[in-house]
Amino acid sequence: MNPIRRTVRAALYAAASALLVAASGQAAAVIDNAALSNEADGRDWAAYGRTFSEQRFSPLDQINRSTVSRLKLAWTLDLDDVWNVSTAPVEVDGVIYFAAGYSVVHAVDVRSGKLLWKYDPKVDGKKMRMAWGSRGITYWNGKLYTGVQDGRLFALDAKTGSLVWETLTTTPGDNRYITGAPRVFNGKVIIGHGGADFGHVRGYVTAYDAETGTQAWRFYIVPGNPDDGFENAAMEAAAKTWTGQWWKYGGGGTAWNAMTYDPEFNRVYIGTGNGSPWNAKLRSPEGGDNLYLCSVVALDADTGEYLWHYQTTPGETWDFNSTMDIVLATAEIDGQPRKVLMHAPKNGFFYVIDRQTGKLISAEKLGKVTWAERVDMSTGRPVEIKGSRYEDGEALIWPGSGGMHNWQPMSYSPDTRLAYIPVRELPGYYNDEGRKASTWTMTPGDVLGLKGFFDDVPKNAGSSSLLAWDPVQQKKAWSVETPGATSGGVLSTRGGLVFQGRADGKFQAHDASTGETLWSSDMGVGTQAPPITYEVDGKQYVSVLAGWAGGQMLLGTLSAQHGWVGREHPRRLLTYVLDGEATLPPTAAPSFAKPIDDPAMQLDPAMVAKGRELYSSCVICHGVSAVAGGYAPDLRASPIPLSADAFKAVVQGGGLEARGMPRFEELSDDDLTAIRHYIRERSRYKPSIGEQLGAAWDFIKLLIKMKWKQYFG
Template identity: 45%
Template structure:
């Protein structure tokens, strides 16, 4: 581990007079750096607390609504850039920063955490956990993290390689570390990309890796010592092994009968890689679970059973981790759908009665309102116009009514929503004044077909979807053309009581980021147009927008220091691929901080436009291209986009130099310093040649149209 201490943290702890500005009361004096505790978290709008952003979703309810209103719809036009920090990466930076009593804590790629004076941007310390560069490949979606946690003088890091690390908030020195999972074959292909949460002294962390073949679980640790308190598995293991001896044992008795075959050979999936919430009054932790492993239901569970607790919300006792209730959004999960999208708690008046609810808009395109005490489904309606998965949710059974042909068979078909999601991990917000939930919605279909179970083979640390990606290429091409034509993205304001759209802002493409709501009637979002935009929360009217040469996919935060309100956001493009988006010419990722009337700080000029390189002529036989298509889908599509469109780097438009070095890059990791670790342990020279042939074919198919729109 490496620590750099560059400032005196005590000098940065001049407490924010946020409450004085907001409520007229004097601020509460904190007891030291990152002095977060249960009392403060239960009163986040109280004097001395409202200045801060102390947890990932602001409060344990994850509403991302700040009571600060110094910046508001009447003066937001005066917003200017106060300071920024270049994060020195071209990868996606997805983290939500934290601010506690005048200090801003931020996380970049590979879990590097930096503390700043939140008013000036002075760097106080940096902690680098030295995550191995190979984890850019071993994790499904690259080396990004969505955030950190703070509690009682410590900052908590869920490292990509599975370590949960507590560092001293004053110095950045490591206090303790524990390994949350065992890495290694056959079923140890886990990773951590989600933000840890601390609930009344318990650090709760999940993991990812269902695409690679793991059994999902969530663990709680003592925030002071790192001692494990409880563990909850989200899917059953091998029945022959008997009970796990963990908090989830009673729940596995419910789940086990819903599985068939030998699912445990491939883990089963169900990883809880991002979504959590906590109700301290009910003493419940809510866990959002992910997709199946393999993706194809016919292979994973012989096409039988609901497969609990895939794509579900599971409520567990915060102290013991024991099961309390569940609601499954996607029984018979077959589409790489996840319910790991943000969840939020609120009290809503429904049918003349106040209900304590939990809300979620997961991948499948339905917005769910559920009683958070009992798990009763209160309402569910689709929030996207395209939904070839289910026509509606049966309110008597709580089950989706699947569209004809929704399950995957041998014939390729178009699914929308797809694994690209109607709403993915990007944070959403709830404004109790407007009664609206805000989220980044999108409509992106993809082509699905299941391979024969006898043809499926498991490869460690590779996407093991079970999809057939080679059959009927002409039909696939037609379906992909339709998917691209129908692609769209928008900022959606949704009324959870009436289950209806209030307004939307349409963007030229999907890919815009998470949102922040404030008492100033503001809604803040980074856009796919490479801007930061602020809208009126009640109407969607554009109030302010600034070009920033980047696409911020993370959620913004707001805070106060010495009576001055700031807005901060990580701006670093990296998320789901976008079909029709020309290659983005982004600047490096940056942490951007704004305040009213800030002047004198400007961003460096953006990079110069570069013409698309002409691809070489396709000389490979069709069989090699077809094999390359299959290998690309299993090894490359998660980062570089389905059908080689979009992604971290659009591989259709490689330079001649990159093409000449293709085998060395793919097999031997010559670009490891940029995150592209070699796949030589999984792919052969012939495999690399086949993937390259497929990419050349795709480039030739699209060059004429793409080059006409630089």
């Protein structure tokens, strides 16, 4: 942008803010480009990553290594009418704002913990089937912005909660949905979407005028049908890296999380998603890199024009999204300061990239990675290990589709010069048995182009840790094991601390230099949400949302091992301050499902097999192998499937829609009977000795088989 235009725009924002202050009679925080570029002022936390850099680092140090032992609860607020709080709040002028469940926006007074207002956008019921919820919200010029599962983006007046504008960013009835946090810069708000795992989707990001909601520009991430022409030169170039008729499936490339604005270069970096279908042999049968899947794409912030890209996983075929956060910093590389971005996508590598040119500086494995040997620095491409693309029909690789690092955000401290990353090690099984590009068609039961995996996931199938990583040396500084296979996002501070909420219900502070646990507090329930910190009336506060729900809950016993059940355990906002005097409200102890049965019900093996396939629509909420991970009820222990009439009233008729259970009108009575047979079969299932020892026996056999094949040929 022309420097004179940028100066004029900043002056206009400042003048408008001054008028607002004069009208209200009190000094109000002005959240604009200048505020979001200011790394030194930690009083507010107004955006997803606090500032444009997305470092999730606070310069506040009242709570530090010496004082953190005095950190106590200031207050808690239980949220009984929302189901998912895996979200990042923001705070401005002593008010915390967050979007919980299906983007129900809450405003809470920091001093008292009292709810000031809330706004429910009333999500479309059919979109309730994708139970991810909102992951974030942002603040700009007195307004709050967030997306809705049904594809809407809206702006609210921050003081009153009244709707200012809303717009549909998707097409009615398509597979797209919004879970990620929007970002605002230069008076524009940008949003992407998800949906490539559920059907035909071509990914894009869209920028809107932050004051009116009018569309400013849109950038498609993958090319469409060449016969329709290309939107720009970037799409024409990308099409040369695809083969076959990819557009019939959409192609994927959804940008559902990472979007980082760089004020120094006036550009925005987009982290792009996986292919659709996952199986590259089906969507692009003659190979190709399939741009711009699984990439960091740099766009001009004013026009959306393509500038450069770096692809982390060319021709990806494992759901290796690069939609994980993109962090900006200045790092000393070979004795010289470099403007870099840091990126830890699903594929298990940590990337440092020159953000001016897009040139790769370095890339190394964060942990166990078996799909690629290394990244070739002469080409910037991964050196893949033979067999990892399931060329022989199946493969077991690390990491799996959940990634070594998923959406839970990392943090970077300019003080320690370390990145703090919530990582996990969990393999993935891939099998495209019976699928050929010449005959395969995407159907609701086969969107990914892979054979379904129906077995329970045992609690020791994966592990997680909080990893401190030196981005310049590309090596581990320290790590702390965390319970289960997933934990919350991370916050680091000038007080020398790293905060993280965990799956076991503990909220902890670690020494940022050593990893030593300096403080721990019981939240009463596990979390994946990232904490924030801010200052009100001279006091530093730390807030975190806790509650067990979201996409990580679908992994059966692996998710259920902590004993959190969505309707039995709280969803709450917890706020801490030095010498706080509040106490944690009474919380139910962890509980575990006890399957029930109707001995009179005779199981039909054919109906059980049919029900297993149909149950795939239930997995996100009710867990694999009908083992609920804690969000929705465990159907093996529910009395509703015991009654054909009750089951029909709920599933077809929407009898529990008010409690978050969507209706499935398209299922026939015969389908419902088949699902009931499958649920009863799972409730009667007796674990083998191997499972009683803590692992699914079939899973163990698979591990043995694939390891033997991989390491001994």
